[in-house]
Amino acid sequence: MSTRHRAVLAWSGAGVVTLAVIATTPFLLQWAAPTGRDWDELSKISQTYGALSVFFSAAALLGVAASLTYQARQTKTQNEEAQRAAHRELILVSLDDPDLAVCWDPLPADISLRGRKQIAFVNLIVSSWWVDYRLKRTNDDAVRVIAEGHFRGEAARRHWDVSGANWLAYCEALGERRSVRFVTLMNEAYVRAVADGPPVPTASYFAPDNAPRT
Incomplete structure (x- = not known):
């Protein structure tokens, strides 16, 4: 309690x-x-x-x-x-089913089904941070720290490049200043990450199983 x-x-x-x-x-x-x-x-x-x-x-x-x-x-x-849990379940069900994946909003034509799955999953991650921020479980500094590490990754940047504008439009439509503030913090971190250089490619996230430990 x-x-x-x-x-x-x-x-x-x-x-x-x-x-x-x-x-x-x-x-x-x-x-x-x-x-x-x-x-x-x-x-x-x-x-x-x-x-x-x-x-x-x-x-x-x-x-x-x-x-x-x-x-x-x-x-x-x-x-x-409860509503978010139901929405999350819909996304998870459609991740491995191409017939269901096309029921969501279309993404740019150059994104593969694998890329679509990654973007959808990253969106779930960002949504969880957004909820915590809305409920004041986290603050501006915490969002900055999380977003800084998040946007080092290729999939994270691809997601925000595709969905960042939609996030802003949605939060502005809600009329919640705290939600808009969250998107602003995320976008600022994204802009700084892009200015710092290219992201870490997803292909290089993990070392081969037989790679020597350093």
């Missing part, structure tokens, strides 16, 4: 307790008052209590509102994750 989640639960619990105390205090005062008590004095006490009860009621309601808002956000996040 996250610190934020615990804080919301604490506020909610405090709100419930406060409302319970406010609701029962008048009855407790009446029960505790001895026979012959000066009711004028009790009236003054009640007025003071009334002023305090307004303050605590407001605080309790704020706690409940915060809890409901947090729960709504959690539900939205869970729904989005």
